[in-house]
Each structure stands twice: as C-alpha cells, then as structure tokens.
Amino acid sequence: MWRVTDKQLEAGIRQGDILLVKERGTPKGECVEGTEATVAATHLVKARCFIRGPKHLFALDPAIYHTKGQHDAIYADSDGWHSVRVADETTPWNWSIRLGD
Structure with a gap:
C-alpha cells in the first residue's frame, strides 16, 4: 500500500490510509516554513x-490530524524528518463501495 520495507512498516505510525515513516537524514529540497499541509484530502499535517518531494511530503517533527474525526491524531515518535505516505488506491470491487477515508 505504501511501498515501504517491512522494517519501515513495522516502525511507522499509521492513521487510516496515511503512514508516517522516520527518515534517516534531511531530505533533498527546499525547506518551506509553514505549519500545515493537507494530504489525501482528509489529513492535516502540522x-x-x-x-x-517527487513522491512524498516530508515533514519536520510532524503531527497528523484526520479532518473527519474518524482517526485519533498521530505524532512523530521522535524528533526529525518523517515522510508522510499516502496508500495506493485502487478501484473497489463492483459489489463494494468506499465508505470513508
């Protein structure tokens, strides 16, 4: 779903279809000061x-809140950079419907 290793999955923190993964160092790119970003339309990252990045949003000392209130907030378990990963989404089976996030 998130295209991570088993070790990253085990160490990651999940909120619905979002996975927070600790990064080893500072990601490449320009650090944009800011306090909030939205991912997957329903997850607020502070x-x-x-x-x-080209595939992920990287956040320094993040916390993630679900805007619909369906999940508890999650917080980085350590200081530093984390990637915010959105699960791959596929079309549901013809007998099912998508109910939430």
Missing part, C-alpha cells in the same frame, strides 16, 4: 517545516 509540522515546523515541509519539503515536497
């Missing part, structure tokens, strides 16, 4: 700084 952080000290953001870097938009």
Whole structure:
C-alpha cells in the first residue's frame, strides 16, 4: 500500500490510509516554513517545516490530524524528518463501495 520495507512498516505510525515513516537524514529540497499541509484530502499535517518531494511530503517533527474525526491524531515518535505516505488506491470491487477515508 505504501511501498515501504517491512522494517519501515513495522516502525511507522499509521492513521487510516496515511503512514508516517522516520527518515534517516534531511531530505533533498527546499525547506518551506509553514505549519500545515493537507494530504489525501482528509489529513492535516502540522509540522515546523515541509519539503515536497517527487513522491512524498516530508515533514519536520510532524503531527497528523484526520479532518473527519474518524482517526485519533498521530505524532512523530521522535524528533526529525518523517515522510508522510499516502496508500495506493485502487478501484473497489463492483459489489463494494468506499465508505470513508
């Protein structure tokens, strides 16, 4: 779903279809000061700084809140950079419907 290793999945923090993964160092790119970014239309990421990578949003000391209130907030378990990963989405089976996030 998130295209991560088993080790990253085990260490990551999940909120619905979002996975927060600790990064080893500072990602490449310009650090944009800011406090909030929205991912997957329903997840608000608050952080000290953001870097938009080609595949992921990177956040410094992030916390993630679900705008519909369907999930508890999640917080980085350590200081530093984390990637905010949105799960791959596919078309549901013809007998099912998407109910939430």
